[in-house]
Amino acid sequence: MASKIWRVSIIGSGNWGTVVARIVGHNVKRFSCFDEHVWMYVYPEMFEGEDLGTQINRTHENRKYLPGISLPKNVVANGNIHECVKNADILVFVIPHQFVPKICSSMEGSLLKSARGVSFIKGLFCNKDGIELVSQYIGKTLRIPMNTVSGANVANEVAQEKFAEATLGFDEKVTSRDEASRLQQLFDTPYFRVGIVPDIAGVEIQGALKNIIALAAGFSDGLGMGSNTKAAVIRIGLKEMHKFARMFFEGIKEETFWESCGIADVITTCYAGRNRRCAEEFxxxxxxxxxxxxxxxxxxxxxxxxxxxxxHDFLSARNLTDEFPFFEKVFKISFEGQDPNSIIG
Ligand SMILES: NC(=O)c1ccc[n+]([C@@H]2O[C@H](COP(=O)([O-])OP(=O)(O)OC[C@H]3O[C@@H](n4cnc5c(N)ncnc54)[C@H](O)[C@@H]3O)[C@@H](O)[C@H]2O)c1
Structure with a gap:
């Protein structure tokens, strides 16, 4: 596998999906170990009276999800998932996690046996029956080895090449360090620095849970509280996130909490990003x-x-909501009409 030319497909073309495709499109031209051609799956939809994928290929811009940023010409949009993935050695997943089950089932049977995946998705499959990382779900459903990337990455800022860091998590049992380093090459640029750690769960769980903390930060902003209050919200949220990760996932490395996927992502999400903004508006x-x-x-x-x-569903099925009072407050404010002022104190 190490000497093979890797062909790369991006599954997703939203705000972050398009930025990741842009980075990959530039990077595959820098290294001879990658095929120069990058497929980008575009969920079929109309925009400005035209099929979005057709518009992207005509203008080399995703005007709906990333207006004003040009894409390299070697990134080719395609609305046919089978065509996008059938020859891919590397599948890069960047879609909202609620669409993952449907996309995975539409890909089954289309993949190369040697294909492997990287998930940039921030989310979790968690309900009263159990908990699963998105990368675990994809790996199990498609029977491919998975890696994950997460970090303090507001898409529009990375698109403008403002410096950011990210963390690539891999599983030492299925991915060699050489392969992880080659994946790192695919995503790393001088303005997007990608570190690698042998800890998928530690990287991914924080990218999912930080969005709950971001809602709390948005509530605090909506109430007109100051920066001290927001710092308190972040501190309490971080502690619960740490406890949750340790309680439900084995082998998470303590140092992963200090990488971009951990504390840095929580900070940026609590100051920028859609979850904070919508919670303020809520x-x-x-x-x-x-x-x-x-x-x-x-x-x-x-x-x-x-x-x-x-x-909430996962914790309450185990009578554990009292162990996570901060997460529970965010849930009750969001869905049960609890006073947002209760987020503090
Ligand atoms: N935007 C960011 O700043 C950012 C940064 C880091 C990570 N992420 C994570 O990356 C993932 C993707 O985020 P994004 O910002 O690219 O997405 P987005 O919310 O901007 O875009 C939605 C995407 O979903 C597609 N879509 C809509 N309906 C669909 C359906 N029924 N089936 C399949 N696809 C459908 C749309 O075509 C579009 O490509 C998320 O997990 C997000 O948390 C986002």
Whole structure:
């Protein structure tokens, strides 16, 4: 595998998906170990009276999800999932996690036996029956080895090549360090520095749970609280995230919490990002989440509310909600009409 030319497909073309495709499109031209051609799966939809994928291939810009940023010409949009994945050695997943089961089932039977995946998705499959990382779900469903990338990465800032870091987590039992380093080459640039750690769960679980903390930060902003309050919200959220990760996942490395996927991502998400923004609006407008999502997000999806609901269902099925009072408060404010002021104190 190490000497083979890797062909890369990106599954997703939203805000972050398009930025990741842009980075990969540039990087495959820098290294001879990658095929120069990059497929990008575009969920079929119309935009400005034209099929979005056709528009992307005509303009080399994703005007719906990443307006104003050009894509390299070797990134080719395609609305046919089978065509996108059938020859791919590396599948890069960047879609909101609620769409993963459907996408995976549409890919089954189309993949190369040697294919492997990298998930940039921040989310979790968690309900009363159990908990599963998105990368675990994809790996199990498609029977491919998985890796994960997460970090303090607001898409629009990375698109403008403002410096950011990210963390690539891999499983030493299935991915060699050489392979992990080659994956690192695929994503690393001078403005997007990718570190690698042999800890998939530690990297991924924080990327999912930080969206619950971001909702709390948004509530605090919506209430007009100051920076001290937000710092308190972040501290308490970080502690619960750490406890949750340790309680439900084995082998997480303590040092992973200090990587970009950990504390740095929590900080950036609590100051920028859609979850914080929508939660601020939730408090100010008192409108339902669906209305806020439609009004503010232009087709993008909110992750934090879904994760909050899923984590609540998981904890309450185990009588463990008292162990995570902060997560529980975010859930009750979001879905049970509890006063947002209760987030503190
Ligand atoms: N945007 C960011 O700043 C950012 C940064 C880091 C990580 N992430 C994570 O990356 C993942 C993808 O986020 P994004 O910002 O690219 O997504 P997005 O919310 O911008 O875009 C939604 C995407 O989903 C597609 N879609 C809509 N309906 C669909 C359906 N029924 N089936 C399949 N696809 C459908 C759309 O075509 C679009 O490509 C998420 O897990 C997110 O948490 C986002």
């Amino acid at each position: 408090v100010k407008s008192k409108q339902p989440w669906n209305d806020i999502e439609k009004r503010l997000l232009n087709g993008q999806r909110l992750q934090g509310t879904l994760t909050s609901q899923e984590v």
